Amino acid sequence: MELLTVVAEGFAAVEAPAPVKASALAHLTRWLTDPDFAEYRPQLEWMVKTGQFSGLVDRFFQILPFGTGGRRGAVGIGPNRMNNWTLGASVQGHCEYLRQRFPGKTLQVGLAYDVRRFNDARHQYCPDLPNPTMGVSSRSFAELAAEVYAANGITAWILPRESKHFQATPELSYLIRYLGLDGGLNISASHNPPDDNGGKFYDERGAQPVPPDDQIMADLVEKVEKTRYMPWHDAVRAHLIRFIDDTPHQAYIRLLEREALIAPPRAGEVAVVFTPLHGVGAMTAMELLVACGFHVIPVPEQMEPNGQFPNVTKSPNPEVPESMDRAAALATARQADLVLATDPDADRLGAMFPDENGVFRFITGHQIAALLTCFKLEELRKLGRLQASSLVVRTRVTTSIINRMAAAAGIQVVDDLLVGFKYIAEVLHNLETHGFHGEARGGVADYVIGVEESHGVLVTHEIRDKDAAGAALLMAELVLAQRRLGSSAWAYLHSMEERFGHFCNLTVNLAMTGLEGRQQMARMLENLRSTPPVVIGAESVTGFEDLRDPHGPLGPHKGATDAASRNVLVFQMGEHARLVLRPSGTEPKAKAYVEVATPPRSRGQSDADWAALCAQADARAAQLSDAFRSLVTSIA
Numbered sequence: 001m002e003l004l005t006v007v008a009e010g011f012a013a014v015e016a017p018a019p020v021k022a023s024a025l026a027h028l029t030r031w032l033t034d035p036d037f038a039e040y041r042p043q044l045e046w047m048v049k050t051g052q053f054s055g056l057v058d059r060f061f062q063i064l065p066f067g068t069g070g071r072r073g074a075v076g077i078g079p080n081r082m083n084n085w086t087l088g089a090s091v092q093g094h095c096e097y098l099r100q101r102f103p104g105k106t107l108q109v110g111l112a113y114d115v116r117r118f119n120d121a122r123h124q125y126c127p128d129l130p131n132p133t134m135g136v137s138s139r140s141f142a143e144l145a146a147e148v149y150a151a152n153g154i155t156a157w158i159l160p161r162e163s164k165h166f167q168a169t170p171e172l173s174y175l176i177r178y179l180g181l182d183g184g185l186n187i188s189a190s191h192n193p194p195d196d197n198g199g200k201f202y203d204e205r206g207a208q209p210v211p212p213d214d215q216i217m218a219d220l221v222e223k224v225e226k227t228r229y230m231p232w233h234d235a236v237r238a239h240l241i242r243f244i245d246d247t248p249h250q251a252y253i254r255l256l257e258r259e260a261l262i263a264p265p266r267a268g269e270v271a272v273v274f275t276p277l278h279g280v281g282a283m284t285a286m287e288l289l290v291a292c293g294f295h296v297i298p299v300p301e302q303m304e305p306n307g308q309f310p311n312v313t314k315s316p317n318p319e320v321p322e323s324m325d326r327a328a329a330l331a332t333a334r335q336a337d338l339v340l341a342t343d344p345d346a347d348r349l350g351a352m353f354p355d356e357n358g359v360f361r362f363i364t365g366h367q368i369a370a371l372l373t374c375f376k377l378e379e380l381r382k383l384g385r386l387q388a389s390s391l392v393v394r395t396r397v398t399t400s401i402i403n404r405m406a407a408a409a410g411i412q413v414v415d416d417l418l419v420g421f422k423y424i425a426e427v428l429h430n431l432e433t434h435g436f437h438g439e440a441r442g443g444v445a446d447y448v449i450g451v452e453e454s455h456g457v458l459v460t461h462e463i464r465d466k467d468a469a470g471a472a473l474l475m476a477e478l479v480l481a482q483r484r485l486g487s488s489a490w491a492y493l494h495s496m497e498e499r500f501g502h503f504c505n506l507t508v509n510l511a512m513t514g515l516e517g518r519q520q521m522a523r524m525l526e527n528l529r530s531t532p533p534v535v536i537g538a539e540s541v542t543g544f545e546d547l548r549d550p551h552g553p554l555g556p557h558k559g560a561t562d563a564a565s566r567n568v569l570v571f572q573m574g575e576h577a578r579l580v581l582r583p584s585g586t587e588p589k590a591k592a593y594v595e596v597a598t599p600p601r602s603r604g605q606s607d608a609d610w611a612a613l614c615a616q617a618d619a620r621a622a623q624l625s626d627a628f629r630s631l632v633t634s635i636a
Contacts, residue, residue: 003032003045003048004025004029004032006048007025007028007056010051010053010056011024011025011056011057013053014053014054014057016057020057020061021057021061023060023061023062024056024057024059024060024061027060027061028056028060028078031060031078031079036085037085039130039132040077042126042129042130042131043077043125043126043129043130043131044056044077046125046129055124056078058080059076059078059079059080059081060078062079062080063079063080063089064080064081064082064086066090066093066217066218066221066222067218067561069200069201069208069209069214070090070185070198070199070201071086071087071090071199072192072196072197072198072200073196073198074193074195074196075133075195075196075197076124076125076195077125077131077133081133082196082197082199083132083133083136084136084141084144085227087141087144087145087199088145088227088229089224089227090199090201090221091145091148091149091185091227092148092152092221092224092226093217093218093220093221093222093223093224094185094217094220094221095148095149095152096220096223097216097220098154098182098183099152100216100220101182101213102182106155107153107154107155107182107183108154108155108157108179108180108181109149109154109157109181109182109183109184109185110158110172110176110179110183110184110185110202110244111142111146111157111158111184111185111186111187112167112168112169112175112184112185112186112187112188113137113141113166113167113186113188114138114166114168114187114188114189114280114307114344114345115138115166115279115280115305115306115307115344116137116138116187116188116194116196116197116307116344117135117137117138117307117308118133118134118136118137118197119134119135119194119308120134120195121193121194122195136197137307138166138187138188141187141197141199142185142187143158144229145187145199146158146232146241147229147230147231147232147241148227148228148229149240150230150234150235151228151229151235153240154182154240155239155240155241156240156241156242157242157244158241158242158243158244159243159244160243165283166280166283166305167244167280168280168281168284168346168347168468168469169186169190169200169345169346169347169465169466170346170463170466170467170468170470171248171252171284171346172184172186172202172206172465173206173207173463173464173467174248174251174252174255174463175206175244175248175252176202176206177205177462177463177464178248178251178252179248183201183203183204184201184202184206185199185200185201185202186199186200186201186202186345187199188200188344188345189344190343190344190345190347190348191316191317191318191319191343191344194307194308201217205425205429205464206425206464206465207422207425207426207429207464207465208420208421208422209422210425210426211558211559211561211562211565212559212561212562214559214561215558215559215560215561215562216559218560218561252284253284253287253288255460255462255463256288256460256467256470256473257288257291259459259460259473260292260473260477261379261380261474261477262477262480264292264293265292265294265295265480267295268295269295269480269483270294270295270338270476270479270483271297271336271337271338272289272295272296272297272336272337272339272340272479273296273297273298273328273336273338273339273340274289274296274297274298274299274327274339274472275302275326275327275339275340275342276302276303276305276342276344277302277312277318277323277341277342277343277344278302278304278305278306278307278309278310278311278312278316278344279305279316279342279344279345279346280305280342280344280345281341281342281343281346281469282298282303283346284342284346284467284469285340285342285346285349285468285472286298288469288472289472289473289476292473294476294480297330297331297334297336299326299327299330302327307344309344311326313325313326316343317343317348318348318349318350318351319350319454319455323350324339324341324350324352324362327339327341327352328352328360331354331360332358337353337354337479337483337489338352338353338479338489339352339353342468342469342472343468346467346468346469347465347466347467347468348455348456348466348468349368349455349468349471349472349475350362350363350455351363351368351475353479353489353490354488354490355490356488356490356491361490363493364505365452365453365454365455365456366398366401366453366503366505367399367493368451368455368475369394369398369399369402369451369452369453369457370401370402370405370503371475371478371489371493372449372451372457372459372471372474372475372478373392373402373405373448373449374405374500375474375478375481375492376448376449376459376474377405377411379477379481381409386409386411386448387446388410388412389441389442389446390409390411390412390442390448391411391412391413391414391431391440391442391448392405392406392411392412392413392414392448392449392450392451393413393414393415393417393427393449393450393451394413394414394415394450394452395417395418395419395420395423395424395451395452395453396415396416396417396418396568396570396580397419397452397580397582397593398451398452398453399503399595400415400578400595400597401500401503401597402451403415404500404501404600405500408499411448412440412441412442414427414437414438414440416553418547418565418566418568419452419565419582421450421452421458421465421466422465424450424452424458424466425465427450428444428447428450428464429464431443431444431447432444432461450466453505453507453593457470457474458471459471459473459474497614498600498610499600499601500600501597501598501599501600502597502613502614502617503595503596503597503598504595504596504614504617504618505594505595505621506593506594506595506621506625507592507593508591508593508594508625508628508629509589509590509591510589510590510591510629512524512589521583521589521590523635524632524635525567525569525583527635528581528635529546532544532569532571533571536571536579536627536628537623537624537627537628538623538627539573539624540573540574541573542572542573542574543572544569544570544571545569545572546568546569546570547567547568547569547570548566548567548568554566567583568580568581568582569581573624576596576597576598576599577595577597577620577621577624578594578595579594579595579624579628580593592625592628592629592632594621594624594625594628595621596618596620596621596624598613598616598617
């Protein structure tokens with residue numbers, strides 16, 4: 001009681017709303033008095049005694065939100081952190097969801113995990129006191145999840161402890177479908193900072209659940225009061241924990257090998273520098289490239305699976321150009337033709353290739369999406385495998401050049417999806433079960449490629465999440481095909497733009513920090529919704545769409561998660577410019593996706609005139625970005 005009095009007095013001095021502090025005090029009281037949390041108390045008492053009250057409020061004011069697919073955040077102590085308690089409650093809720101979804105069925109799930117291990121890189125805890133979160137790894141989280149599933153009578157499939165392999169995100173999607181499982185859990189925080197981790201759930205299709213199922217699962221997680229566990233060895237003896245052998249992995253690699261579109265390279269024909277950025281991509285993308293005959297040069301200092309990412313600049317994220325600086329230097333020294341990088345869970349792909357001067361250039365997610373779509377459509381047409389029913393898929397914020405490619409090829413396109421690869425997976429599910437999605441008609445065999453702007457690509461309907469391995473093979477084949485034509489990928493990129501138009505795609509990151517950040521964000525959105533601007537800078541707004549509108553094309557909301565995903569505003573500025581605003585559902589920040597395009601290059605247009613037209617589009621996009629940033633700042 002004396003300790004709680006100190007806490008109450010300390011919280012009173014923290015600058016935070018009273019309800020936030022009251023919630024933090026209630027949660028902290030439980031963690032300091034309930035025997036279930038006894039192992040955390042030495043660290044909590046130390047934080048109280050050292051006056052870390054602001055940090056305690058942050059750790060305890062809420063239970064880490066269960067988003068549309070799971071929980072992700074900093075590992076640590078408290079309900080607003082990733083730890084055994086928050087993960088266990090998530091898994092217990094998933095068990096309840098599976099029993100409700102498949103009543104009376106003998107249930108099975110697959111478990112995957114990446115390379116993360118909590119080492120308190122931020123130095124937030126006392127190193128001289130017991131700390132149950134110190135050293136917790138993605139593997140140990142996965143084992144705890146297996147014990148929860150087993151206690152609920154659900155068989156969990158996991159790699160054996162002695163295995164030196166990890167399982168990438170797309171490989172879990174494939175495993176669920178390959179073994180006919182009822183769901184899955186991936187322990188990963190993708191490219192988040194080293195001390196973060198998370199648990200992302202999958203359904204029986206090998207995809208993340210979409211509304212309303214994600215809302216049903218989130219509601220069940222919220223109701224969890226007690227998590228059940230079965231000790232590891234007891235669960236193994238009861239065959240409720242079973243071990244994955246190499247068969248599904250080999251089947252995954254063979255599946256992607258069959259996606260090859262051109263003859264394999266001859267010895268030394270193409271050199272690819274590859275880095276997994278200390279993640280698991282060497283076990284998927286690199287293995288596939290080697291199996292398909294490509295000469296792969298690994299970046300040696302980044303090959304070790306290491307969740308601290310010690311040799312990566314800035315972030316282990318191939319969306320960040322600096323992450324590939326070592327790879328680019330090696331590629332320059334070895335005169336390679338291509339740089340490829342995968343993020344830690346190997347679902348995103350980064351790429352660089354040399355320009356006309358041999359300087360390696362970063363390829364954006366929009367450019368990767370366009371290049372791979374264009375190349376695959378061309379090769380399928382050569383093979384006689386492109387039909388009017390063929391289908392390409394993109395999310396709404398991904399480059400619209402995909403639409404022009406589809407129109408030129410005379411095929412279908414789905415282009416109105418919300419952000420998130422699960423919506424691309426939903427298209428595949430609808431084709432598979434109903435033979436249509438929206439106005440698109442066909443089956444999964446008609447699927448060509450799905451792309452999103454955040455470096456996500458899926459080349460096969462047999463997997464239901466973005467997959468860097470299949471994308472890596474397609475990109476390597478593009479480079480190989482250009483080499484055989486006496487050209488280059490850089491020249492192909494510019495030729496593609498001349499055929500379909502130059503698209504400048506920019507992302508504006510809007511952060512509203514501090515205690516008033518959420519209120520500012522809400523005020524900004526309300527103002528934009530109630531009174532949409534008629535001009536943004538020098539651009540006239542010719543069309544406005546609120547995707548959250550229940551009377552709009554997406555119809556009524558399917559739950560809170562659906563409403564959050566649809567919190568998107570679209571501003572059209574004539575035929576060739578648009579801006580899409582998507583605020584975060586959990587943080588006081590948002591992204592605005594700006595696109596300005598030119599028409600295709602006209603016959604007879606000079607190089608100088610074409611270059612000037614492209615430069616005008618780039619300048620217009622930059623001006624629109626700056627103008628929108630000023631606008632939202634003024635109305636927030």
